[in-house]
Amino acid sequence: VASPSASMPSIDIHMAAIVHRYHRRRYRQRVHAERAKPLEQYTSEELYARFCFGRDDIKYIADLVRPTLQHQTQRSHALSVEEQCLITLCFYACGTFYQVIGDNMGVRKATVSNVVKAMSVALGSLINQFVSFPKDDQTAQTKHKLFQMGNMPSTIGAIDCTRYVNRKGRHSINIQLVGNADLIITNCVVKWPGSGHDARILRESALYRELQSHRPNGMVLGDSAYPLLANNPEQARFNSSHCKTRCAIERLNGVLKRRFACLNYLRVQPKVACNIILACIVLHNIATRRHVPLDDNFDGPEPDVEPEQPPMFLPNEGHTGHAIRDAIVRNYF
Structure with missing residues (x-):
């Protein structure tokens, strides 16, 4: 039988190996990927092409969300608010996978996911600040501009719903938008x-x-979900004017999905998708008011054709709609 002292060296060696591995893991220096610096590296044209916004626009957006996001940037090597904006805008603009965005921006895929979610919530919370129905003195100007489009009187907005495709290729979310002549x-x-x-x-x-x-x-003005059929030339002229005026909302939906390609195919859960859509709506109005140019070299997927819907009326609503249409036809057409 071996003496106790004969087994001690092997125990000491084993414990030393554990201590060595422990210290090696504890003091291993974390290596950070080299991050891209688009605001320093790219020209204005290159920023528009990659992020759909220019340098001043990006700084403006960063300042809007800074009160919400800046508390997340106090850690060592944390992302600045500007970097979070760039990551999110890059995703909105191209709609590709998080991994691709991460590779381009020098961050991990999980970081892109977290940043896009947080940024979308922050931007979505500004919806009442940037999206509001015309009131008082704004109403007259709204009517005038919509009248110039198709001679339709007393129009304060055009309404339409557009569906968004999820990662399974189904129309999972239906979004109602009202727009004016300025998109x-x-x-x-x-x-x-x-x-x-x-x-x-x-x-x-x-x-x-x-x-x-x-x-x-x-x-x-609504679309074919609320049809009013023409029975005479005057009503036909009404329908023609109606169509010309309603094209404002059709163009708006097209510009929205063209500017933010991520909306053509959302690979996220419905709640996250709603936050992203709200954020893009806010950014759309910011871009329109700041006259941000739209890239003419758009090569993203064509917007899906909206599925036809049967008309739906509440009791007496159809008769009311016809009465309003007939009154407008008598007075204007």
């Missing part, structure tokens, strides 16, 4: 599943309740 979004509803009917989304919205209670001196 500014004046109202939005971002919460309904893709199966929701356009008319129901409007009927259960805060905008509908506001229009019903205050009865503004004007009308919002």
Whole structure:
């Protein structure tokens, strides 16, 4: 039988190996990837091409979300608010995978995911600051500009719903937008599943309740979900004017998905997708008001054709719509 002292050296060696490995792990220096510095490296044209915004626009956006995001940047080697903006804008602009964004920006895939989610919530929280329905003195100007488009009188907005495709290729979210002649979004509803009917989304919205209670001196133009058929030449001219005026919201939807290619195919969960859409709506109005140019060399996917919907009416709503149409035809067409 071996003596106790004979086994001690092997125990000492084993313990030494553990201590050595422990200290090696404890003091291993963390290596950080070299981050891109777009605001320093790129020209204005290159920034527009990659992020859809110029240098001053990016700084403006960063200042908007700084109160919300700056507390996350106090750690060593943390991302600045400007870097978070650039990562998120890059994702919005190209809509590619998080890994690709991370490789381009010099950060990990998980970092891109976290930044996009936080930035989308921060931008979405500004929705009431940048999206508002025309009131008082704004109403007359809104009517005038929409009238110039197609001679449709007393129009205070054009309404439409657009569906967003999820990672399974299905229309999972149906978004209601109201816009004006300047392609500014004046109202939005971002919460309904893709199966929701356009008319129901409007009927259960805060905008509908506001229009019903205050009865503004004007009308919002809808699409074929609320059809009014032409029975005579005057009504046909009304329909033609209606179509020309409503093209404002069609163009708006096209510009929105063209500027932010991520909206053409959202590979995220519905809640995250809604936050991203709200953020893009805010950024769209910022870009429009700041006259940010739209890239003419757009090579993203074509927007999906919206599925046809049968008309949906509440009792007596159809008759009311016809009465309003007929009154406008008598007085203007």
